[in-house]
Amino acid sequence: MKKVGLTGGIGSGKSTVAKMFEDLNVPVYYADDRAKWLMVNSVELKEIIQNEFGTESYIDGKLNRAYLAAKVFTNRTELDKLNSLVHPAVRKDFDKWMENQNSPYVIQENPLIFENENEDHFDVVISVIADEEIRIERVMSRDGHSRGDVVNRIKNQTSDQTRKSKSDFIIQNIDFNDTRSQVLKIHKKLLA
Ligand code: ADP
Numbered sequence: 001m002k003k004v005g006l007t008g009g010i011g012s013g014k015s016t017v018a019k020m021f022e023d024l025n026v027p028v029y030y031a032d033d034r035a036k037w038l039m040v041n042s043v044e045l046k047e048i049i050q051n052e053f054g055t056e057s058y059i060d061g062k063l064n065r066a067y068l069a070a071k072v073f074t075n076r077t078e079l080d081k082l083n084s085l086v087h088p089a090v091r092k093d094f095d096k097w098m099e100n101q102n103s104p105y106v107i108q109e110n111p112l113i114f115e116n117e118n119e120d121h122f123d124v125v126i127s128v129i130a131d132e133e134i135r136i137e138r139v140m141s142r143d144g145h146s147r148g149d150v151v152n153r154i155k156n157q158t159s160d161q162t163r164k165s166k167s168d169f170i171i172q173n174i175d176f177n178d179t180r181s182q183v184l185k186i187h188k189k190l191l192a
Contacts, residue, residue: 007167
């Protein structure tokens with residue numbers, strides 16, 4: 001079973017493209033959602049986070065999001081540290097999830113494949129790209145964030161130029177129908 005990583009910057013359309021693969025019956029693992037789930041539900045990960053960030057990270061067994069957010073959002077080192085704790089847990093969870101899939105290939109949708117230098121974990125990496133202005137407008141209308149917020153997020157992520165050079169496939173997500181046909185083409189190649 002091939003492991004395919006699907007990534008892209010904020011607003012590029014990763015989730016949208018992941019759903020298109022799901023429509024073709026490809027199993028998709030959503031790393032971000034799963035990471036959030038593991039932080040709340042994995043006894044092992046909870047313990048590791050508490051050891052690093054303090055027992056205040058959880059209140060009555062529930063994740064103290066405000067506390068953790070305050071720590072990591074203002075401090076790059078702390079954010080990297082949290083990622084480095086969550087990342088191995090997601091990796092393990094993904095490998096376990098894969099054992100229950102029956103498909104020539106599976107996809108992990110993960111916004112941080114390159115940021116985490118995790119590309120070697122995949123047989124194939126697909127990046128979704130779109131012009132910055134389009135992405136800014138999409139995210140502003142999806143999440144109600146200000147332009148400045150979105151621009152900052154984009155600046156902190158891997159550039160599309162780097163994505164292009166490090167990916168096996170690029171999907172240019174501008175027009176839905178055109179994106180769908182690019183997805184279908186890649187799907188056929190991955191099945192071949
Ligand atoms: P990401 O997961 O990369 O942040 P999403 O898939 O959530 O991006 O897409 C961001 C927003 O843009 C969503 O509201 C989505 O519906 C919209 N969107 C995605 N692709 C297109 C497209 N080709 N045309 C118009 N809107 C799109």
